[in-house]
Every structure is written in structure tokens, then in C-alpha cells.
Amino acid sequence: MTKTLTTIGFDADDTLWQNEAFFRLTQARFAALLADYAAQDHLEDRLLAAERRNLGHYGFGVKGFVLSMIETAIEVTDGKVPASVISDLMAAGREMLRHPIELLPHARDAVEALAGDHRLLLITKGDLLDQERKLAQSGLGDLFDGVEIVSDKTARVYAAIFARHATQPAQAMMVGNSLKSDVLPVLDVGGWGVHVPHGLTWALEHAEAPQNHARFHLLPDLQGLPDLVEKLQGSHKI
Structure with a gap:
């Protein structure tokens, strides 16, 4: 199956x-x-x-x-x-x-719960050296199967990332706080988009949430992510 x-x-x-x-x-x-x-x-x-x-x-x-x-x-x-x-x-x-890294609530537990059973990718924008430093300090680096530090997050960029990691977009999920960068482009290529809002969002990352999209999910924090993934796996629907 x-x-x-x-x-x-x-x-x-x-x-x-x-x-x-x-x-x-x-x-x-x-x-x-x-x-x-x-x-x-x-x-x-x-x-x-x-x-x-x-x-x-x-x-x-x-x-x-x-x-x-x-x-x-x-x-x-x-x-x-x-x-x-x-x-x-x-x-x-x-x-x-x-500045020292401050992990958000449930971040480590969510990543650890999903590692092993899934291919985990860190997909982030920003300065290469700074993002590498933060990942190293986070203590989460060994849990990821791949790290992609990109200049921007677009549908084309996500499609290329998934292809490099031998993943069909329909079998991929992206989790993030930005609708514009983390959710909407992945929905556009046929993946799952999970929005986990943060209390502070840069003005240039604002976007409207998709309405009634079957592959869009909203979570208040990362605590519920493993259960959501398990639920989706149980549905066996692509």
C-alpha cells in the first residue's frame, strides 16, 4: 500500500x-x-x-x-x-x-517523534552561515535527513527540493509559520501544507489562508503535528 x-x-x-x-x-x-x-x-x-x-x-x-x-x-x-x-x-x-538559539515549545518532541519513520528536511531561507550556526546550536541537526538553505521559497524551489530527495510532491508535507513561504507554494505543487502561526510575523510574509483546501491544516503549535501525520497516514489517500 x-x-x-x-x-x-x-x-x-x-x-x-x-x-x-x-x-x-x-x-x-x-x-x-x-x-x-x-x-x-x-x-x-x-x-x-x-x-x-x-x-x-x-x-x-x-x-x-x-x-x-x-x-x-x-x-x-x-x-x-x-x-x-x-x-x-x-x-x-x-x-x-x-544570539543563542531558543527552541519553541514542542519543537524537539515533534521532530524526534517523526524522525526515523519519515524523511525529515529542514527547508529555510536566510544567510547560509547564520542558518548553519542556528541548526548546530539547536541540537536538532542529526534528526534531519537533509538541509536546504534557499534564497526564496517558491513552488518551483519546493518541486526541485522534493525531486532531489526522491519524493513525489503528493507525498510531501511542509510545516511552518509563514503562509506565504511555507504553505501556499507547497499546496501549489500538490503537497500538504501545515500552518503553525507564530505570534510575530514579518510584514513581508503575510498572506491569506487558503479556503477549504483539502491539503491545508492549521495547528496552534507543534504538539499536535505527530497526531496529524498519523491521521493522514491512516487515511491512505494521496
């Missing part, structure tokens, strides 16, 4: 461990440094515009975030931003890159 699910992909940031909270803290520090030049809401709008504009150049992650903050600081001060502010922003970025 054909197995319903052979491969389960996990997003990393804000699915397995905390991430966006540290960006928010640094953004608050950014606003404080530039309080004499622009109001916080204006700064947030300008920074978000810079991040959107720079994604194609710098990609996702801390380094692109820091460069976008510096660019925004130059813009809102008409080029008069003090060197000390630039130095502080660079220091804030280095602190983010050194």
Missing part, C-alpha cells in the same frame, strides 16, 4: 526556534538611535520599503536587515547620519548573529 507521507519539511525560524522577536528588538533600537530624525512609525515604513526593495540584492536574513537599516538611516537623515549610529547598527547585527 502506498504511503501517504514519506517526507516532512520543517521551516526553521519562528517554527522551530525564535527569530522575529530579535529583529523586533533590534528595530526598536534602530528607532531609538534615529529618534531625533524621524518618528518611529515613519521609520518603520521606510525600513520596510527598503527591505522589500533590497530582497533581490541581499536576500533574507540579518545581513540584509542591517544593510537596509543603514540605507534607511542615510535616507531619513539626508546623508547626515552620525558614524556612531552606523557603528551601533552594525554592532546590533553582530549581536543578532551571536
Whole structure:
């Protein structure tokens, strides 16, 4: 009998461990440094515009975030931003890159429960060195059969990943906190998408949940994931 699910992909940031909270803290520090030049809401709008504009150049992650903050600081001060502010922003970025990993509730239990019976993949965006560091510090690395650090998450990217791991999309599941990156593209290629919302979500990751999609599931946290996988396996429907 054909197995319903052979491969389960996990997003990393804000699915397995905390991430966006540290960006928010640094953004608050950014606003404080530039309080004499622009109001916080204006700064947030300008920074978000810079991040959107720079994604194609710098990609996702801390380094692109820091460069976008510096660019925004130059813009809102008409080029008069003090060197000390630039130095502080660079220091804030280095602190983010050194921050210890904080696993989210039930992350380890869920991954351990599914390892062995399924091919587990870590599929994440961001800076290569930073994501490798976080995975190593998480203690979860040995539980994954493959790690894919990609520049973006699209239907084409997921199809290529599944093909590399000898998986039909219909037998694959992706679990993550971003509807835009972790769920919708996988549904588009015929896989299962499991949305596990995080309390903080970057504005550029917002998307509408699919309505009445047979392969879409919503879980409040990772605790219920093993039971969901077992239920789907029991249905033997592809």
C-alpha cells in the first residue's frame, strides 16, 4: 500500500526556534538611535520599503536587515547620519548573529517523534552561515535527513527540493509559520501544507489562508503535528 507521507519539511525560524522577536528588538533600537530624525512609525515604513526593495540584492536574513537599516538611516537623515549610529547598527547585527538559539515549545518532541519513520528536511531561507550556526546550536541537526538553505521559497524551489530527495510532491508535507513561504507554494505543487502561526510575523510574509483546501491544516503549535501525520497516514489517500 502506498504511503501517504514519506517526507516532512520543517521551516526553521519562528517554527522551530525564535527569530522575529530579535529583529523586533533590534528595530526598536534602530528607532531609538534615529529618534531625533524621524518618528518611529515613519521609520518603520521606510525600513520596510527598503527591505522589500533590497530582497533581490541581499536576500533574507540579518545581513540584509542591517544593510537596509543603514540605507534607511542615510535616507531619513539626508546623508547626515552620525558614524556612531552606523557603528551601533552594525554592532546590533553582530549581536543578532551571536544570539543563542531558543527552541519553541514542542519543537524537539515533534521532530524526534517523526524522525526515523519519515524523511525529515529542514527547508529555510536566510544567510547560509547564520542558518548553519542556528541548526548546530539547536541540537536538532542529526534528526534531519537533509538541509536546504534557499534564497526564496517558491513552488518551483519546493518541486526541485522534493525531486532531489526522491519524493513525489503528493507525498510531501511542509510545516511552518509563514503562509506565504511555507504553505501556499507547497499546496501549489500538490503537497500538504501545515500552518503553525507564530505570534510575530514579518510584514513581508503575510498572506491569506487558503479556503477549504483539502491539503491545508492549521495547528496552534507543534504538539499536535505527530497526531496529524498519523491521521493522514491512516487515511491512505494521496
